[in-house]
Amino acid sequence: MIAALVAGVYLWMARPRPEPTTEAVPSPSLAVAGVTSPAARVIVHVSGKVRRPGVVTLPTGTRVADAIKAAGGVRPGARTDSLNLARKLVDGEQIPVGIPPPTAAAPAISGGPTPGAPGTPLDLNAATVAQLDDLPGVGPVLAQRIVDYRSQHGSFRSVDQLQEVSGIGSRRFSELKPMVRV
Known part of the structure; x- marks a missing residue:
């Protein structure tokens, strides 16, 4: 009986236990407080029909849907059909939400070259x-x-x-x- 009790206490004490770590562990949340190196983050501009349009900093590997969420989410009535919400973000890109893609080039400033004119890229x-x-x-x-x-x-x-x-x-x-x- 005593041997069983000693064996039980020994097994209890030898069990694996979680240990606190001092290393920063990447968080799946959108917070970037733990991100310290520029290579571990992307900076994107979320524009259009979101609650807080502007520049957001997110962890590398974040998706378009996460960037929209970081900008406060889509405003009521806005559509995201033209966006690939599962696409991974690229540093420096702009994400236009609920804005139709441009159908015509902006008019040229008078006196400047016309877009598509011969010799003009x-x-x-x-x-x-x-x-x-x-x-x-x-x-x-x-x-x-x-x-x-x-x-x-x-x-x-x-x-x-x-x-x-x-x-x-x-x-x-x-x-x-x-x-x-x-």
């Missing part, structure tokens, strides 16, 4: 399907893919990102590169 982030269709080697289907890519992934951050659009291989990219800009 076309802005990938402001170009319409019709303007992209005017580029050599780009038809209406490919022009729509470029606009769809921009809508799903946010603004182009570099001209090289154009290679990620389905249907643009290295040859077509090398032809388009001098004709476009971001």
Whole structure:
């Protein structure tokens, strides 16, 4: 009987126990208080129909839905159909919520070059399907893919990102590169 009691006490004392740690453990919450290195965070601009539009800092690996939540959530009546809420954020991007994608380029300032004018590179982030269709080697289907890519992934951050659009291989990219800009 005493042997069983001693064995029970021994097993109780030898059981694994949680130990407090002094290391910062990444939190799945949106708080960034534990994030100390710039590489462990992304800074994005959430604009449009959210409760608190502006710049938010979030942990790396955070999704578009988390950025919207950090900006106070979507305002009543706003739609997020055009956004991929599960996409991971990229540092420096803008997330327009409930705003239709641009359909026409902003008017040129008088005296300045007209977008798409000969010799003027076309802005990938402001170009319409019709303007992209005017580029050599780009038809209406490919022009729509470029606009769809921009809508799903946010603004182009570099001209090289154009290679990620389905249907643009290295040859077509090398032809388009001098004709476009971001």
